[in-house]
Amino acid sequence: MEPIVRFKDVRKSFGTLEVLKGVTLDIMPGTVTALIGRSGSGKSTALRCINALEQINGGELHVCGRALHNGGFDLRALRQDVGIVFQSYNLFPHLTVAQNIMLAPRRVKKIGKDEARALAEEVLSQVGLLEKADNYPEQLSGGQQQRVAIARSLAMKPKLMLFDEVTSALDPELTGEVLKVIEKLAESGMTMVLVTHEMNFAERVADQIAFMHHGTVWELGSGEMLRAPKTPELQQFVGSGL
Amino acid sequence: MLGLSPEHLLFLLRGAGWTIVLSLLGFVGGTIVGLPVALCRSSKMRSLRVVSSAYVQLVQGIPLPVIMFVVYFGLSIGGYELPALVAAGIAMTAYSSAYLGEIWKGCIEAVPKTQWEAAECLALTPVQRFVDVILPQAVRIAIPPTVGFLVQIVKNTSYSVVIGFFDLTYSAKVLNNSTFKPFTVFTIAALLYFVICYPLSVLSRRYERKLKRA
Ligand SMILES: Nc1ncnc2c1ncn2[C@@H]1O[C@H](COP(=O)(O)OP(=O)(O)O)[C@@H](O)[C@H]1O
Ligand SMILES: [Mg+2]
Numbered sequence: 001m002e003p004i005v006r007f008k009d010v011r012k013s014f015g016t017l018e019v020l021k022g023v024t025l026d027i028m029p030g031t032v033t034a035l036i037g038r039s040g041s042g043k044s045t046a047l048r049c050i051n052a053l054e055q056i057n058g059g060e061l062h063v064c065g066r067a068l069h070n071g072g073f074d075l076r077a078l079r080q081d082v083g084i085v086f087q088s089y090n091l092f093p094h095l096t097v098a099q100n101i102m103l104a105p106r107r108v109k110k111i112g113k114d115e116a117r118a119l120a121e122e123v124l125s126q127v128g129l130l131e132k133a134d135n136y137p138e139q140l141s142g143g144q145q146q147r148v149a150i151a152r153s154l155a156m157k158p159k160l161m162l163f164d165e166v167t168s169a170l171d172p173e174l175t176g177e178v179l180k181v182i183e184k185l186a187e188s189g190m191t192m193v194l195v196t197h198e199m200n201f202a203e204r205v206a207d208q209i210a211f212m213h214h215g216t217v218w219e220l221g222s223g224e225m226l227r228a229p230k231t232p233e234l235q236q237f238v239g240s241g242l
Numbered sequence: 243m244l245g246l247s248p249e250h251l252l253f254l255l256r257g258a259g260w261t262i263v264l265s266l267l268g269f270v271g272g273t274i275v276g277l278p279v280a281l282c283r284s285s286k287m288r289s290l291r292v293v294s295s296a297y298v299q300l301v302q303g304i305p306l307p308v309i310m311f312v313v314y315f316g317l318s319i320g321g322y323e324l325p326a327l328v329a330a331g332i333a334m335t336a337y338s339s340a341y342l343g344e345i346w347k348g349c350i351e352a353v354p355k356t357q358w359e360a361a362e363c364l365a366l367t368p369v370q371r372f373v374d375v376i377l378p379q380a381v382r383i384a385i386p387p388t389v390g391f392l393v394q395i396v397k398n399t400s401y402s403v404v405i406g407f408f409d410l411t412y413s414a415k416v417l418n419n420s421t422f423k424p425f426t427v428f429t430i431a432a433l434l435y436f437v438i439c440y441p442l443s444v445l446s447r448r449y450e451r452k453l454k455r456a
Binding site: 051053076077079080083084086088090091092093094103104107108152153156 | 356357359360361362363364365366367370374375378379382
């Protein structure tokens with residue numbers, strides 16, 4: 001089987017600051033990859049390269065059959081294949097929950113209003129928020145807003161979902177409901193890449209864990225890697241309780 | 243009343259009517275020109291930013307009565323005999339478009355960048371991102387300062403007196419010339435301006451409070 005995402009010695013700089021210094025990583029369809037590491041190690045940047053929010057400066061990056069390093073690919077088609085959920089939810093405050101979800105399928109896939117509404121209800125029940133369809137985002141808790149953001153992404157039927165610290169802005173008692181939704185998605189076979197600080201969750205759900213350090217994948221392994229780190233850097237990272 | 247006949251009052255009211263007409267012209271024209279100015283000012287393309295910024299600087303750097311003169315006499319040199327209303331309307335359009343363009347540029351930029359990004363990640367086109375996601379939020383932010391600026395438009399239409407447009411100020415001046423009751427005449431004119439402007443400032447402040455609560 002071909003990997004759905006392939007990083008090959010990927011480099012990315014912001015001005016003179018080189019943030020990714022040769023990232024190499026394969027992501028297979030149907031698997032969950034957790035990116036862990038200290039703040040500033042390049043996790044978000046790596047994630048954002050996958051849906052071309054950032055353009056890479058060197059190496060090769062293949063995503064869903066497209067060679068992003070060559071340019072010339074259909075950017076909006078890529079965005080339909082790759083969903084992303086951010087730490088700050090980024091729901092559209094002037095639209096109801098259902099309208100938030102219906103907007104892109106209607107505009108991009110040109111489906112009818114009734115079909116879009118049915119789709120919204122389908123993804124909302126997936127995240128357990130069907131009864132909130134006609135509320136505005138501000139009427140929802142942080143955890144609920146984040147579940148809506150996940151539903152909004154799901155409505156585009158992506159082949160791959162990216163999550164960037166989606167529970168970091170939430171009160172501890174609200175992270176569980178969001179993690180549960182992600183875990184359910186994992187069980188359904190969705191390919192996912194998640195940047196997370198929830199080590200227990202990563203260990204339980206991820207098929208592979210990539211520890212990023214100084215802009216590279218420093219150590220790569222399965223959940224057990226966290227209990228038996230090979231490098232002193234990962235050892236220190238795990239030991240610090242982060 | 244106060245030594246003025248009902249005909250005199252009616253004369254002033256007619257002037258007030260033309261003040262409202264000119265204000266509306268200024269606002270509608272200012273919107274039609276100001277919206278593209280706002281878009282260009284917040285555009286990613288440098289050339290659009292430079293040109294629109296030059297336009298704003300130019301208009302804001304010239305006193306409104308001088309703009310009135312330039313439009314009125316400038317166009318008549320070109321062989322166009324313009325009614326004062328048209329000249330004043332064009333001048334008010336230039337004036338309001340520059341200020342509204344600046345106000346609205348601020349409102350567009352006040353919508354968080356993350357909203358653009360979220361829309362982009364959902365595969366919306368740049369136009370869809372703006373129309374469906376950014377604009378509705380910017381409009382909400384724009385209502386209080388825009389309504390507030392309407393007051394400036396109404397008051398500044400009085401400069402059209404310099405090119406002889408029959409607005410409230412002009413009618414007051416004419417009436418004073420025939421009645422010699424300047425204090426009475428201009429006090430009534432002041433009251434009429436206030437009656438037009440006050441509801442607008444109340445409205446603006448009410449929207450502002452509503453927005454703060456939300
Ligand atoms: N748009 C940007 N412009 C300049 N520097 C950036 C930008 N985005 C990220 N960086 C820098 O790149 C480094 C890595 O950031 P990031 O990928 O967000 O790390 P992480 O997600 O692991 O905390 C940081 O030093 C950050 O300041
Ligand atoms: Mg980050």
